[in-house]
Amino acid sequence: MTSPIELDELDCDFKESVQESTPEANLDLCLTCGACTGGCPASELLDMDPRKLLRMVLLGMDDEVRKTPWAWVCTMCARCFKACPMKINIPKLVYSIRKSWPRDKAPKGIRGSCDQHIRTGNAMGVPSKDFIWVVEDVAEEIRENDPKFKDLQVTVDRKEAHFVINQNSREPVTEPDELGPLWKILHTVGADWTYPSVMWAGENYCLFLADEEGWKYILEEFVYHIDNNLGATVVVNTE
Amino acid sequence: MQKFNIPHNFEFTSIITLYAQWIKEGKLKVNSDWNRDLKIKFTLQDPCNIVRKTWGEKMADDLRFVIKTVVGEKNFVDMIPCGTNNFCCGGGGGALQAGLPEQRRAYGKVKFDQIMKTGANYVFAPCHNCHGQMEDIGEFYGGNYHVVHIWTIMCLAMGMLGENERSYLGPDLAEFGL
Ligand code: SF4
Numbered sequence: 001m002t003s004p005i006e007l008d009e010l011d012c013d014f015k016e017s018v019q020e021s022t023p024e025a026n027l028d029l030c031l032t033c034g035a036c037t038g039g040c041p042a043s044e045l046l047d048m049d050p051r052k053l054l055r056m057v058l059l060g061m062d063d064e065v066r067k068t069p070w071a072w073v074c075t076m077c078a079r080c081f082k083a084c085p086m087k088i089n090i091p092k093l094v095y096s097i098r099k100s101w102p103r104d105k106a107p108k109g110i111r112g113s114c115d116q117h118i119r120t121g122n123a124m125g126v127p128s129k130d131f132i133w134v135v136e137d138v139a140e141e142i143r144e145n146d147p148k149f150k151d152l153q154v155t156v157d158r159k160e161a162h163f164v165i166n167q168n169s170r171e172p173v174t175e176p177d178e179l180g181p182l183w184k185i186l187h188t189v190g191a192d193w194t195y196p197s198v199m200w201a202g203e204n205y206c207l208f209l210a211d212e213e214g215w216k217y218i219l220e221e222f223v224y225h226i227d228n229n230l231g232a233t234v235v236v237n238t239e
Numbered sequence: 240m241q242k243f244n245i246p247h248n249f250e251f252t253s254i255i256t257l258y259a260q261w262i263k264e265g266k267l268k269v270n271s272d273w274n275r276d277l278k279i280k281f282t283l284q285d286p287c288n289i290v291r292k293t294w295g296e297k298m299a300d301d302l303r304f305v306i307k308t309v310v311g312e313k314n315f316v317d318m319i320p321c322g323t324n325n326f327c328c329g330g331g332g333g334a335l336q337a338g339l340p341e342q343r344r345a346y347g348k349v350k351f352d353q354i355m356k357t358g359a360n361y362v363f364a365p366c367h368n369c370h371g372q373m374e375d376i377g378e379f380y381g382g383n384y385h386v387v388h389i390w391t392i393m394c395l396a397m398g399m400l401g402e403n404e405r406s407y408l409g410p411d412l413a414e415f416g417l
């Protein structure tokens with residue numbers, strides 16, 4: 001005969017650790033209504049869904065929870081969170097699961113991008129001087145080829161520019177011609193802008209890896225550069 | 240920054256918000272005349288990061304305002320659902336680099352079906368993850384749509400898109416305005 005689950009005797013270490021770090025995650029309030037699962041494109045993949053995952057957390061199935069690769073299939077898109085009548089923060093829960101993974105077991109692609117970003121300021125690992133070279137080269141080409149833009153100015157680290165622009169590193173690195181259209185628009189409106197040479201890329205893989213130390217380091221370096229070296233008023237992300 | 244309580248002296252914004260503001264102020268003179276007769280249909284992916292997770296309805300509105308200005312109200316077809324309720328493309332949260340392509344594509348099937356139902360030839364992707372994912376699922380499931388950046392179509396509309404800046408355009412627009 002099967003015996004009933006004694007709720008008082010459950011060991012829910014993982015749940016407690018999440019509750020401690022994010023009290024607003026409200027894990028205990030789940031009604032099992034399924035609104036989260038019904039609207040989640042990751043439901044049923046790897047035989048998992050958000051309601052089930054939460055149930056496993058609440059039942060103290062910590063080993064299974066900590067190990068499920070589904071934590072990397074869920075995109076932390078927060079659609080479930082928006083739909084949840086009890087405001088249970090499933091993406092935060094998934095983030096906590098990612099954080100509990102040993103760093104060397106986390107997906108290589110995400111880890112590599114986070115490492116590159118810490119080291120070089122962008123997920124593709126391109127040195128700042130190469131970034132600056134590409135930017136100047138593409139700008140020169142536009143000035144030469146298009147008389148409408150013979151005065152196009154593109155700068156890196158220009159002090160006191162009003163806007164500092166963060167751009168996804170894929171553009172300068174793998175498709176530099178995609179830089180032009182944005183610059184032409186900025187030129188047309190007469191925007192006073194520059195790129196930063198430090199932590200210049202817009203992406204954030206350390207957040208996806210739940211590597212808070214790395215993520216914080218990137219932000220601190222960026223903020224220091226903007227506030228102390230450049231003095232811009234507004235930081236603009238292009239996505 | 241909020242998360243780590245890092246003090247800073249600047250504010251944050253998105254290029255989309257600036258496009259909307261510049262159009263309203265008359266600094267960015269762009270319109271949809273180029274598409275009046277062509278009637279090319281466009282749809283839009285609402286990136287979770289800037290829409291649902293950061294700026295909400297305001298960003299959803301700014302995106303639509305900018306896009307409708309550039310392609311024409313009648314040539315814009317929203318996905319269902321859309322805005323803050325749109326589905327994630329399936330490439331977010333690092334999924335494109337998570338080494339689980341089979342699951343990522345199964346997730347993306349939802350997005351693919353949404354795109355196909357709009358009947359649009361072009362999808363705006365104001366996010367690199369979305370861009371990469373929608374191109375991949377388009378190829379994988381046999382879609383016939385093209386994924387574009389807003390700046391590409393904006394420059395096209397203003398007659399300033401260079402020959403080498405067209406790699407994401409389909410044959411119908413590859414030479415347009417050259
Ligand atoms: S929507 Fe919220 S309350 Fe309903 S099952 Fe999901 S987590 Fe539980």
Ligand code: SF4
Pocket residue numbers: 036039040041042043049050073074075076077078079080081090091094327
């Ligand atoms: S955050 Fe994760 S669980 Fe929630 S809807 Fe998005 S993919 Fe599904």
